[in-house]
Amino acid sequence: MERYYQPEIECAPREEMIALQNERLVKQVKHVWDNVAYYRKKMEEKGVTPDDIKSIDDLHKLPFLTKSDLRDAYPYGLMGKPLKECVRIQSTSGTTGKRVVAFYTQHDIDLWEDCCARAIMAAGGTDEDVCQVSYGYGLFTGGPGLNGGSHKVGCLTIPTSSGNTERQIMFIQDLQATILCCTPSYAAYIGETMKEMGLTPDQIPLKAGIFGAEAWSEEMRQDIQNTLGIKAYDIYGLTELSGPGVSFECSAQTGMHINEDHFIAEIIDPDTGEVLPEGAQGELVFTAITKEAFPMMRYRTRDICRLSREKCPCGRTHVKMMKPKGRSDDMLIIRGVNVFPSQIETVLLNYGYPANYQIIVDRVNHTDTLDVHVEMTPEMFTDNLGEIAKRQKELVDGMRSMLGISPKVTLVAPKTIARSEGKAVRVIDKRKI
Amino acid sequence: MSVKQISVFLENKPGALMGMTDLLAASKIDMRALSLAEASDFGIARVIVDDVYAASDALKEAGFIYNITPVLGVCIPDEPGGLHQVLQVLNDAGANVEYMYAFLGGPSAEHAYMIFRVQDRKAAAAALRAKGIKVVDQEHISQL
Numbered sequence: 001m002e003r004y005y006q007p008e009i010e011c012a013p014r015e016e017m018i019a020l021q022n023e024r025l026v027k028q029v030k031h032v033w034d035n036v037a038y039y040r041k042k043m044e045e046k047g048v049t050p051d052d053i054k055s056i057d058d059l060h061k062l063p064f065l066t067k068s069d070l071r072d073a074y075p076y077g078l079m080g081k082p083l084k085e086c087v088r089i090q091s092t093s094g095t096t097g098k099r100v101v102a103f104y105t106q107h108d109i110d111l112w113e114d115c116c117a118r119a120i121m122a123a124g125g126t127d128e129d130v131c132q133v134s135y136g137y138g139l140f141t142g143g144p145g146l147n148g149g150s151h152k153v154g155c156l157t158i159p160t161s162s163g164n165t166e167r168q169i170m171f172i173q174d175l176q177a178t179i180l181c182c183t184p185s186y187a188a189y190i191g192e193t194m195k196e197m198g199l200t201p202d203q204i205p206l207k208a209g210i211f212g213a214e215a216w217s218e219e220m221r222q223d224i225q226n227t228l229g230i231k232a233y234d235i236y237g238l239t240e241l242s243g244p245g246v247s248f249e250c251s252a253q254t255g256m257h258i259n260e261d262h263f264i265a266e267i268i269d270p271d272t273g274e275v276l277p278e279g280a281q282g283e284l285v286f287t288a289i290t291k292e293a294f295p296m297m298r299y300r301t302r303d304i305c306r307l308s309r310e311k312c313p314c315g316r317t318h319v320k321m322m323k324p325k326g327r328s329d330d331m332l333i334i335r336g337v338n339v340f341p342s343q344i345e346t347v348l349l350n351y352g353y354p355a356n357y358q359i360i361v362d363r364v365n366h367t368d369t370l371d372v373h374v375e376m377t378p379e380m381f382t383d384n385l386g387e388i389a390k391r392q393k394e395l396v397d398g399m400r401s402m403l404g405i406s407p408k409v410t411l412v413a414p415k416t417i418a419r420s421e422g423k424a425v426r427v428i429d430k431r432k433i
Numbered sequence: 434m435s436v437k438q439i440s441v442f443l444e445n446k447p448g449a450l451m452g453m454t455d456l457l458a459a460s461k462i463d464m465r466a467l468s469l470a471e472a473s474d475f476g477i478a479r480v481i482v483d484d485v486y487a488a489s490d491a492l493k494e495a496g497f498i499y500n501i502t503p504v505l506g507v508c509i510p511d512e513p514g515g516l517h518q519v520l521q522v523l524n525d526a527g528a529n530v531e532y533m534y535a536f537l538g539g540p541s542a543e544h545a546y547m548i549f550r551v552q553d554r555k556a557a558a559a560a561l562r563a564k565g566i567k568v569v570d571q572e573h574i575s576q577l
């Protein structure tokens with residue numbers, strides 16, 4: 001049985017939702033015009049006033065906000081409320097200057113926690129559940145967001161925060177946690193550790209997991225579901241827009257419902273900024289229509305994905321966003337085809353290789369070349385040349401079907417892929433265009 | 434009873450092989466045989482050494498990807514058609530030879546040896562021994 005935190009909103013007919021969005025957008029544009037000088041200036045430069053925005057059909061007239069606007073306006077330039085009305089900040093990790101600092105009124109926090117509560121109930125959570133929040137607490141939005149959502153649902157909340165895996169497992173076992181919230185990579189790590197301890201999925205009390213804050217593949221979902229014996233749900237969000245809970249997965253596990261009563265989603269062409277028709281793939285743009293302290297208008301997420309209005313078996317009517325394929329600033333265009341490093345990573349993981357790779361793009365005789373360097377592993381190596389060549393070809397075939405263009409796969413010695421500040425350099429584009 | 438071949442992954446770029454031979458020399462390891470297999474962008478060096486443990490330690494320490502493969506070592510009879518005889522026996526026994534290479538050994542390099550990578554090494558060795566052909570093991574190779 002499907003459960004909803006706010007069924008009247010989550011399952012509202014489309015016309016009702018449009019009416020609500022129209023009303024909220026008009027009000028929000030006025031709020032921003034009156035209170036956020038930085039954005040008002042952008043509107044004036046574009047020749048737009050609040051009078052031009054009568055419904056969501058006029059949304060495209062508004063200027064975009066980007067990450068560089070956040071930098072320019074740091075720290076207070078995009079605030080819609082005086083500091084004295086704000087009660088919290090959250091912040092992204094990221095080096096100085098790139099850090100996002102977002103402000104919240106109590107009302108903002110309330111709505112954010114509602115969104116997280118919807119996600120927990122969509123994953124089957126009720127007040128009977130024990131919800132372990134293993135996202136980091138503090139400036140990072142993951143812990144505080146899911147913690148608040150869990151309270152609203154009425155779950156017994158275990159605020160373990162991240163790290164100390166032994167203690168995590170002890171709480172899961174001793175307090176019979178049924179829902180786990182953390183990043184997918186941490187979930188996989190907890191799963192591996194439990195497996196090493198000899199625990200089988202039926203000995204683990206967990207039944208569901210809500211995993212977000214980083215990209216993960218369908219294959220990784222299967223792995224986590226199998227090791228922990230749970231259903232694994234994706235959740236999406238950005239600190240700029242509040243945090244996790246901008247969208248979340250339901251029991252159908254085929255995309256994340258966007259909380260449309262708070263966020264209007266658009267898909268645009270990342271190059272031209274033009275709004276693309278429904279169902280097209282492009283850059284995801286959000287307008288927050290209820291946020292008071294940090295009201296983002298047409299904020300470019302740089303995430304590339306597709307929206308779907310197909311009827312969902314869960315009964316929710318809110319539009320679904322497919323898993324983002326990658327960030328637009330990571331996107332490469334090779335022989336006219338969009339290529340994301342994350343796609344190459346997925347293929348490597350599918351074939352059981354660690355994601356130690358480097359993409360080298362070049363242009364030879366006016367044709368783009370894609371060379372993927374993969375670090376050799378003891379598992380892949382044998383004394384038989386033909387066997388290695390066969391595995392190499394499997395990777396080429398796997399990448400060709402994933403990307404639509406044929407790469408070259410070059411096997412390189414371990415630890416030879418350049419690393420800067422501990423992070424591997426994933427892309428080298430040698431093309432001179 | 435087998436000879437322990439060390440197979441080492443090499444990038445196909447200048448100096449890759451020398452990097453490995455340098456390392457083995459510096460570790461005072463004696464190479465008895467070396468055979469190279471190359472694809473367009475990488476290669477495998479197959480080496481037979483006197484001290485397998487010391488060699489694998491050195492390779493591991495230096496971050497090479499390698500493995501140890503048991504292979505069939507045969508002392509070629511010192512008579513005309515000696516190699517042919519060995520190949521005939523293996524052929525008759527239906528041994529599936531993936532690759533092979535030869536080297537000379539003994540105090541004044543007077544003996545010819547062949548290394549065979551075969552699927553059923555034990556059956557191949559038994560067939561050779563039945564015909565009076567000398568099959569050697571790693572200990573024999575180490576003492577050459």
Ligand SMILES: [Zn+2]
Pocket residue numbers: 250251252257312313314315316
């Ligand atoms: Zn649904």
